[in-house]
Amino acid sequence: MxxxxxxxxxxxxxxxxxxxxxxxxxxxxxxxxxxxxxxxxxxxxxxxxxxxxxxCNCNCTVPKRTQKVPKLLHYVYLNEDPNNLPFNFIQWLAYTSAIETIKPEKTYFHCIHEPKTYWYQLIKPKLSIMKTRIVTEIFGNRVDIIQHKSDIIRMEVLRDFGGIYLDNDIIVLQPFDDLLYDDFTMGIEGGTSLCDAVLIGRPFAPFLTRWIQRYKTFDDSHWSFHSVLMPYQMSKEYPNDIHVLNNTAFFWPHWEDEGLNLAFNTTNYSFSNQYAYHMWSSLSYERYLKHISPKSIKTVETSFNKAVRKFLNYLPKDFNEETFDFDGKNLNKK
CATH class of the missing domain: 1.20.5 (Single alpha-helices involved in coiled-coils or other helix-helix interfaces)
Structure with a gap:
C-alpha cells in the first residue's frame, strides 16, 4: 500500500x-x-x-548627457572689396531661419567689412560683429581663392570658440539641440565627402585640430580636397572623434538639376525630416534664388516656399514689398 x-x-x-x-x-x-x-x-x-x-522609484541617480558644444552661431563674410558688399533677401532669410530656430546665445558675424544693404541692416541688431583678418597663407602655403580663405577662418573660429558654423545659404528647419552633445559633427554631401557648410563642434575638438594640421599640405589649386574630401577620409581614420550625419540632414535635395528642380519648382518634396537645407547658391542663384521674394514665397507653392514661409513673420510689420528689391536697394530713392 x-x-x-x-x-x-x-x-x-x-x-x-x-x-x-x-x-x-x-x-x-x-x-x-x-x-x-x-x-x-x-x-x-x-x-x-x-x-x-x-x-524612477529607486534611490539611484542616472548621469545626464553633458552638452559639449556651446550654443553659439558663427557666420563668416569675407568680401575684401569695400565696394562689393552684397547682402540680399535670401541671406536675410537664411540668417533669420537659423537665429529663430536654433536660438543661439550669440550670433557672431566674422567679417572684414560690413555690408550696408537694407537686408543686412534688418538682421544686424541680432549679430555680434567680429572683425577678422585677411587670409593670405596657412602653414606657409599661399591662399588666394576666397572660398578657401573662408574655410580657414571658419575652422579657426570653431576651434577657438566652439559652436555652430553655417554658410550664408543654409536654411535651418529644426533646432540643433540634440547635436550639441558630441565633440564634432558634420554631414555627408553626396557619397564620399563631408561638406563644411555646416560644422558643429566644441572648442579644440580633436577631429578639428587634426584637420587644421592637415592644411600643412594645402594646395590652393585643389578646389575641394582639404575642405570636403579630407574630412571624409579622416572620419574613417578617427570615427570616434566625429559624429557623421547622412546627406538628408543638411544637404538634400542635392545641387544637380534634378535636386534644384525638386526644391524650387515642385511641391513633391518635404523638408520636415531634416535639420537644414543648403540652397547651393553658387549653382541656384541665377536660376532660382534671385527671383525669390517675400511675395513669391507667400503666393507660389513650391517645396522650398512652403518650408520657409513661416520665417516671413519676422519681417517688420510695416515692411513694404514695393520699397526694397532683392538686393536691398530702395526702389523709391531717386
Missing part, C-alpha cells in the same frame, strides 16, 4: 514540475524578447533617460 502511495505522489509531481518549468521558460523568454525589442530602437539607458529620472 505504501508503495502505491509513493508512486501516486511521484505521478502527481510530474505535471507539477512540468508546469513550473513551462511557466519559468515562458516568463524569461517574454522578458528576453521585450529586451530585444527595446534594444532595436534604443538602449535601455537611453530609454531611461527619455522617461526621466523622476519616474
Amino acid at each position: 505504501a508503495f502505491l502511495q509513493i508512486n501516486a505522489i511521484k505521478i502527481w509531481l510530474v505535471p507539477f514540475m512540468l508546469g513550473i518549468i513551462l511557466f519559468t521558460t515562458v516568463y524569461y523568454m517574454n522578458n528576453f524578447y521585450n529586451f530585444i525589442e527595446l534594444d532595436s530602437s534604443q538602449s535601455y539607458y537611453e530609454n531611461f533617460l527619455d522617461e526621466g529620472i523622476s519616474n
Whole structure:
C-alpha cells in the first residue's frame, strides 16, 4: 500500500514540475524578447533617460548627457572689396531661419567689412560683429581663392570658440539641440565627402585640430580636397572623434538639376525630416534664388516656399514689398 502511495505522489509531481518549468521558460523568454525589442530602437539607458529620472522609484541617480558644444552661431563674410558688399533677401532669410530656430546665445558675424544693404541692416541688431583678418597663407602655403580663405577662418573660429558654423545659404528647419552633445559633427554631401557648410563642434575638438594640421599640405589649386574630401577620409581614420550625419540632414535635395528642380519648382518634396537645407547658391542663384521674394514665397507653392514661409513673420510689420528689391536697394530713392 505504501508503495502505491509513493508512486501516486511521484505521478502527481510530474505535471507539477512540468508546469513550473513551462511557466519559468515562458516568463524569461517574454522578458528576453521585450529586451530585444527595446534594444532595436534604443538602449535601455537611453530609454531611461527619455522617461526621466523622476519616474524612477529607486534611490539611484542616472548621469545626464553633458552638452559639449556651446550654443553659439558663427557666420563668416569675407568680401575684401569695400565696394562689393552684397547682402540680399535670401541671406536675410537664411540668417533669420537659423537665429529663430536654433536660438543661439550669440550670433557672431566674422567679417572684414560690413555690408550696408537694407537686408543686412534688418538682421544686424541680432549679430555680434567680429572683425577678422585677411587670409593670405596657412602653414606657409599661399591662399588666394576666397572660398578657401573662408574655410580657414571658419575652422579657426570653431576651434577657438566652439559652436555652430553655417554658410550664408543654409536654411535651418529644426533646432540643433540634440547635436550639441558630441565633440564634432558634420554631414555627408553626396557619397564620399563631408561638406563644411555646416560644422558643429566644441572648442579644440580633436577631429578639428587634426584637420587644421592637415592644411600643412594645402594646395590652393585643389578646389575641394582639404575642405570636403579630407574630412571624409579622416572620419574613417578617427570615427570616434566625429559624429557623421547622412546627406538628408543638411544637404538634400542635392545641387544637380534634378535636386534644384525638386526644391524650387515642385511641391513633391518635404523638408520636415531634416535639420537644414543648403540652397547651393553658387549653382541656384541665377536660376532660382534671385527671383525669390517675400511675395513669391507667400503666393507660389513650391517645396522650398512652403518650408520657409513661416520665417516671413519676422519681417517688420510695416515692411513694404514695393520699397526694397532683392538686393536691398530702395526702389523709391531717386
